[in-house]
Amino acid sequence: MQVSFLQSIKDISEDTWDSIIQSNYPFLKHSFLKTLETTNCVGKETGWLPFHLVVKExxxxLALMPLYVKTDSHGEFIFDWSWADAFYRNGLEYYPKLVSAIPFTPAQGPRLCLLNSEQRTEISKAIKEAIEVLSSESGISGMHILLPNKKELVPFKESGFSIRTSYSFHWFNNNYKNFEDFLLDLTSRQRKNIKKERQKVLDQNISIEKIQGGNITDEIWAQFYKFYQLTYLKRGMRPYLNLDFFIEISTLIPDSLLLVMAKDSSNRFVAGALNFFDSDNLYGRYWGCLKEYDSLHFETCYYQGIEFCIEKELKKFDPGVQGEHKVKRGFWPIETYSAHWIKDTRFRKAIEDFLKQEAKQIKRYNRQCRSLLPFKSSVNIKTI
Known part of the structure; x- marks a missing residue:
């Protein structure tokens, strides 16, 4: 069993990669990762150097992992800046590090993809051994597997990775027939609040259009990109993705894209939210607006997505990280995870202790959030 690394996704064929992935999770498709490279959204200048892992016999x-050499922690959404600071205060280098994740995409999904799932433990061990050798030879400080599916955690934990608990907010489809059917699961007070929020959008003479991938023109992408840019510029940041990425990805995986656009009374686009989806899940990704409109963010980013999930019979809606305001709108607090291996044994132990305490805090926080959910006590929703 040999472990090797690819400095470009183009070094492996799309057929080979996608056949091992065996998932319609859109962010792991060869075409998605390739587009990040070809549009220069990842590469030397971005802090994300492709280093995809391949296991062969x-x-x-036998197995694949999306993998990058990182020279900072931007675009990861599992925050370890304090770890880097602690390294530097002690005269150690935290970067470069290895990160298995989808760049700029905090959406839980497969990370270690196997031809044969029965080999998961054996392959996880082989990967850990290869990373240890690489770390000793190259100065890599460690490896971080961000937001994998839960089933991937145990073999990595057994091979020496520390598990970190985080949280997100997900909406689950309780076999709803329509949006009103969903509202009937909520308490009367919150049902009224959501209806008021949706009415506020109409009262501002704003209309909503849902546009799927193949129908998104370059002109519409250009409009959306203005909104996307503004979201970052308001925070003094540069956007992670460029317009070329959006235009290119819509030609490659059009059946995975849903763009929700809002127009004012003059038929001018004023806001937009981009989602990706597969056969089971909707993933809310990017949002932006020309100016603030009352409740428009909730309409475009949440309620339109919920309607789409019901219409397409999707099981789950992941609207993106953070945001306690999602809870009272029917989004459940869900534990998510990451796995971390640190070469330096002193810091490995310190981080392990920190993660144990952090996990307790996350569990308390999730319990508090669940107490605020707006569902009637008689409602039984299966969360996954």
Whole structure:
């Protein structure tokens, strides 16, 4: 069993990569990762250097992982800046590090993809051993696997990774027939609040259009990109993605894209929210607006997504990280995870202790959030 690394996703064929992935999770498709590279959204100048991991037996590919060499912690959303500071205060280098994640995309999904799932433990061990060798030879401080599916955690934990608990907010489809059916699961007070928020959007003479991938023209992308840019510029940041990325990805995976655009009374686009979806899940990703409109963010980013999930019979809606305001709108607090291996044994132990305490705080926080959920006590929703 040999572990090797690719400095570009183009070094492996799309057929080989996607056949091992065996998932319609859109962010792990060869075309998605390739577009990040070809539009220069990842690369030397961005702090994300492709270093995708391949496990082979002879010429047979057994496993794949999306992997990057990181020279900072931007665009990860599992925050470790304090770890880097602690390293520097002690005269150590935290960067470069290895990160298995989808750049700029805090959406839980597969990370270690296997030809044969029965080999998960064996392959996880082989990867850990290869990373240890690489770290000793290259100065890599450690490896971080961000937001994997839960089933991937145990083999990595057994091989020496520390598990970090985080949280997100997800909406679950309780076999709803329509949006009103969803509202019937809520308490009377919150049902009225949501209806008021939706009415406020109409009262401002704003209309909503849902546009799927193949119908998004370059002109519409240009409008959306203005909104996307403004979200970052308001915070004094540069956008992670460029317009070329959005235009290109819509030609490659059009059946995975949903763009929600808002127009004012003069038929001018004023806001937009981009979602990706697969056969089971909707993923809210990017939002922006020309100016603030009362309740428009909730309408475009949450309620339109919920309607789409019900219409397409999708099981789950992940609207993006953070945001306690999502709870009273029907989004459940869900634990998410990451796995971390640190080369330096002193810091490995310190981080392990920190993560244990942090996990307790996260569990308390999730319990508090669940107490604020607006569902009737008689409602039983299966969360996954």
């Amino acid at each position: 002879g010429i047979k590919v």
